[in-house]
Amino acid sequence: MSSSEIETRTRILDATIRLLQKQAGKGVRMGDIAKASGISRQAVYLHFASRADLLIATTRHLDEILDLDKRLTRSRAAQSGIERLDAYVHFWGNYIPKIYGVAKALLVAQEADQAAATAWQERMLALRDGCEAAITALESDGALAEEWNTKKASDALWTMLSVQNWEHLTIECGWSSRQYVDAMKTLARRAFVNGNE
Amino acid sequence: MSSSEIETRTRILDATIRLLQKQAGKGVRMGDIAKASGISRQAVYLHFASRADLLIATTRHLDEILDLDKRLTRSRAAQSGIERLDAYVHFWGNYIPKIYGVAKALLVAQEADQAAATAWQERMLALRDGCEAAITALESDGALAEEWNTKKASDALWTMLSVQNWEHLTIECGWSSRQYVDAMKTLARRAFVNGNE
DNA sequence: TCTGAACTTGACATGGTGTCAAGTTTGCCT
DNA sequence: AGGCAAACTTGACACCATGTCAAGTTCAGA
Numbered sequence: 079m080s081s082s083e084i085e086t087r088t089r090i091l092d093a094t095i096r097l098l099q100k101q102a103g104k105g106v107r108m109g110d111i112a113k114a115s116g117i118s119r120q121a122v123y124l125h126f127a128s129r130a131d132l133l134i135a136t137t138r139h140l141d142e143i144l145d146l147d148k149r150l151t152r153s154r155a156a157q158s159g160i161e162r163l164d165a166y167v168h169f170w171g172n173y174i175p176k177i178y179g180v181a182k183a184l185l186v187a188q189e190a191d192q193a194a195a196t197a198w199q200e201r202m203l204a205l206r207d208g209c210e211a212a213i214t215a216l217e218s219d220g221a222l223a224e225e226w227n228t229k230k231a232s233d234a235l236w237t238m239l240s241v242q243n244w245e246h247l248t249i250e251c252g253w254s255s256r257q258y259v260d261a262m263k264t265l266a267r268r269a270f271v272n273g274n275e
Numbered sequence: 276m277s278s279s280e281i282e283t284r285t286r287i288l289d290a291t292i293r294l295l296q297k298q299a300g301k302g303v304r305m306g307d308i309a310k311a312s313g314i315s316r317q318a319v320y321l322h323f324a325s326r327a328d329l330l331i332a333t334t335r336h337l338d339e340i341l342d343l344d345k346r347l348t349r350s351r352a353a354q355s356g357i358e359r360l361d362a363y364v365h366f367w368g369n370y371i372p373k374i375y376g377v378a379k380a381l382l383v384a385q386e387a388d389q390a391a392a393t394a395w396q397e398r399m400l401a402l403r404d405g406c407e408a409a410i411t412a413l414e415s416d417g418a419l420a421e422e423w424n425t426k427k428a429s430d431a432l433w434t435m436l437s438v439q440n441w442e443h444l445t446i447e448c449g450w451s452s453r454q455y456v457d458a459m460k461t462l463a464r465r466a467f468v469n470g471n472e
Numbered sequence: 473t474c475t476g477a478a479c480t481t482g483a484c485a486t487g488g489t490g491t492c493a494a495g496t497t498t499g500c501c502t
Numbered sequence: 503a504g505g506c507a508a509a510c511t512t513g514a515c516a517c518c519a520t521g522t523c524a525a526g527t528t529c530a531g532a
Contacts (some may be wrong), residue, residue, distance in 0.1 A: 086478080104386065105521065118480055120522090129520070186386050189301065199447075225461045233448040236457060242439045250396075251430040261431060264422045268466045283509080304488065315511055317491090326489070473532105480527070489517085496511070502504095 087125045088262060090115045090169045094132060095180060103182025108132075130194040133184045140180055143235070149173065153208070159216030160271060167239070167266055171259035174244045181241050202236075209235040215244040216270060223272045231270055238265065284322045287312045288336040289359045291329060292377060300379025305329075327391040330381045334398060337377055346370065350405070356413030357468060363409045364436070364463055367402065368456035378438050399433075406432040420469045426466055435462065455464060 097106045108129055112119040126132035153165035176180070184201075187194040210232040216222045222231060237243075238263070247253045248253035253261070290311035294303045304327055309316040321327035350362035371378070381398075384391040407429040413419045419428060434440075436459070444450045450458070 108427060108521090109519085117478095120481085121479055123521070124478070127521095189383050222463065225465070230454075230458060233444060233450070236434070237440050237443045237448070240439070240443060243434050244436045244439070246437060247430060251434070253430070257427075261427060265431060265466050268420065268422070269462050270465075305490090306488085314509095317512080318510055320490070324490095458508070475530105475532090476528095478528085481525090483523085485522075486520085487518105490516095491516075492514085494512090497509085499506105501506090 086115070086117065086121070087141075090117075090122060090125055091136055094136045095140055095213040097142075098179035098183050100134070101179065103184075103186065105203050106183065117132045128191075128193075129195070130187050130191040133180070133187055133194060136180050137177070137197075138211070139185060140177055144173070144176055146173075150208070154211075156215070159212070159219040160267070162215040163212040163266055163270070164263055165261050166208050168252060168259060170239055171244070171255070171262055175248075175255050178241065178245070182245070185241065190270070202240075205239065206232065206236045209239065213270065221272050223270055226270060235266060235270065238262065238269075283312070283314065283318070285336075287314075287319060287329070288333055288452055291333045292337055292340075295333070295376035295380050298374045298376065300381075300383065303380065305403055325388075325390075327384050327394070329387040330377070330384055330391060331394040333377050334374070334381060334394075337374055341370070341373055343363055343370075347405070350376075351408075353412070356409070356416040356418050357464070359412040360409040360463055360467070361460055363405050364459050367405070368441070368452070368459055371438060372445075372452050375438065375442070379410060379442070382438065399437075402436065403429065403433045406436065412468065418469050423467060432463060432467065435459065 090111065094106075094111050097110060098116055108122055109119045111132070112122050115122070122132070126135060149169055152171050153162060155166045156162035184194055184198050188198050189195075210228065212233045213222065213226075213228055214233060216231075217228060222228075226234075244258060247258050248255065248262070286415070287308065291308050294307060294311055305319055306316045309319050312319070319329065323332060341371075342387075346366055350359060350366045353359035353362045381391055381395050384390075385395050407425065410419065410425055410428045410432060413428075416423060419425075423431075433459060444455050444458070445452065
């Protein structure tokens with residue numbers, strides 16, 4: 079019983095990730111996911127109450143697959159504030175491309191679905207915590223530029239690192255993932271660190 | 276004939292602006308717009324081929340009402356690169372709140388409608404031109420920080436000034452419009468100008 | 473052998489966009 | 503005055519995706 083149930087659920091989640099990554103989060107219907115999972119459309123609803131519910135579960139599943147926590151420990155171990163800022167931008171900049179399809183779908187769903195909106199915001203709050211941690215680290219090194227305070231700088235960094243900005247720079251402007259990471263490191267350092275260079 | 280036709284068309288556009296601004300670009304249906312214009316839903320389609328078409332026309336109409344060109348001339352007249360950068364951020368930061376509802380609707384429509392996507396991109400290219408002009412002005416003053424080149428810096432500034440970032444900072448982070456403008460000026464100056472302060 | 477969980481099949485409600493066809497109103501032209 | 507045409511109304515309908523409902527099938531395990 080439990081084994082086959084978990085199997086199907088996982089098959090759905092895996093298929094969802096596959097389709098969303100392939101199609102950049104757009105034009106993936108419940109029926110497509112069902113077909114890719116090898117079950118009927120209705121069977122999907124036996125495991126997930128709604129499309130939003132499925133998308134939310136999919137992001138969590140993807141975080142697990144990609145071992146989100148492990149990736150974060152590296153930036154958390156950084157010594158100086160500058161190192162920490164750098165490591166965090168590095169982590170996130172390399173993480174986004176791996177989750178983009180799923181994130182985009184949730185981002186779009188957000189506009190129509192309250193549950194999706196809440197889930198996405200919650201997810202993004204974790205990102206903000208990381209930003210605030212980096213800014214606080216800078217601050218306790220006395221390295222935060224005097225124009226900023228903790229809240230403002232954290233909000234600004236958080237905004238800079240949004241998925242939409244990554245989307246804009248890579249897809250719209252044609253930057254490579256590497257270029258994005260490098261530019262963001264430069265930008266963050268120049269923007270927030272006192273006496274750059 | 277022509278007078279009454281123009282009148283109805285304008286009435287639709289005005290109603291659309293009113294509703295979209297009031298509802299922050301969300302949950303406005305064709306029927307709502309028709310009702311607010313005092314005509315039937317079908318009559319709207321006599322003037323605009325589709326919802327996307329109406330939204331596109333609405334942004335253009337709004338630009339006219341707000342006298343976009345006039346607002347831009349001020350930043351174009353700036354002497355130094357730094358002044359120009361400042362003036363441009365100032366202009367745009369004060370313009371966004373006035374167009375946010377309509378922009379948001381177009382932004383959402385973009386996900387489903389190719390014509391809307393193209394129209395929005397075209398609209399945003401004008402913003403990019405302004406960014407590039409400011410960066411170029413900086414550059415010819417020898418004031419562009421050496422980490423950047425024209426394309427990278429213009430893309431980065433363009434991205435920073437996105438409507439989504441404004442939305443994020445004001446709505447999500449609770450910043451006032453004033454705080455947004457001030458922070459963006461600081462951010463742009465620190466990020467792109469050599470030897471800040 | 474019987475039961476219940478997982479799944480299938482097919483029909484249907486909902487909500488919004490966009491289309492179609494047949495009327496009505498209004499104003500202008502000769 | 504008569505008549506035409508443009509603007510608009512009314513109501514029905516197709517479309518498309520999500521989500522629901524009900525009745526059946528399959529199959530493993532007690």
